[in-house]
Amino acid sequence: MLSQLLADHAALHRALGFKFRTPGILLRNFVTFAERRGECVVTTETVREWALQAPSPEQRRNRLLTVRRFAIALHAEDPRHEVPSADLFGRASHRRRAPYIYDPGDIRRLIDAAHRLGPDGSIRPLTYATMFGLIATTGMRVSEALAIRLPDVTDDGLIIAQTKFKKSRLLPLHPTTRHALDGYLATRLKEASLSDALFISHQGTPLAYPTVITVFLQVVRSIGLRGGPGSRGPRIHDLRHTFAVRSLERCAHDAKAVARHITALSTYLGHAHVTDTYWYLQATPELMAHMAAAGEALHRGEAA
Incomplete structure (x- = not known):
């Protein structure tokens, strides 16, 4: 039963x-x-x-x-089922792990290090350099990057069809991002592969999530952003946090503009609710300065 x-x-x-x-x-x-x-x-x-x-x-x-x-x-349907207390083992002391917010130099070194991967002459270095750069510049999930097929690359941007909540969306790309992606596509389309996945291994097969994480850890350790196995440090998912934070930093500093920006950012990131987007935001010196300025303006009776 x-x-x-x-x-x-x-x-x-x-x-x-x-x-x-x-x-x-x-x-x-x-x-x-x-x-x-x-x-x-x-x-x-x-x-x-x-x-x-x-x-x-x-x-x-x-x-x-x-x-x-x-x-x-x-x-709810059968009261014979017992609902155990959430504190059955005591109260949790869980703390959210603070995301690492990459600076532009970190991302540049990450991409450069990916370009130095082997084997020489294979598509593998370009695959990982392009994937890491694309995640950093769009804030997409790793799973979404792995699910992109060649037909999903359109003149208007990337179609993200296999999302966390089965909601498709279109991601317009910055011209520099589009240029890098087109450079990768020129090589990708010459590769012998039975798959139509955008990102493939040097054997021509779609990339697996565990493999991508392993390579990412190898790369961030090679540039000194992370210690050896078992140590904590920047994660690939922190690129998504970084995109959200940097995007907000560049928003116009008035309440209405921020409200519009958060709504657009939530849609771009593929969130089901705008409240989910707040989870990705992290205090940075620039954002704190904007908040302080808004607070002072409000104290003076001005529009924030």
């Missing part, structure tokens, strides 16, 4: 645009655990025992909250 309830739950989320990958894996694991005990409803004790099998407090809490959301949905 729990298996069927989970199947219905997952189908609903996917129909709403969620990929439901990690929650789906965790919930299938939990349902298997519960059904082996002969249970057909969610119980707090079973959730607790299953979650305690995780190797760390963070993973135990993630398990708990994942099943709790499932239980809340089930309890």
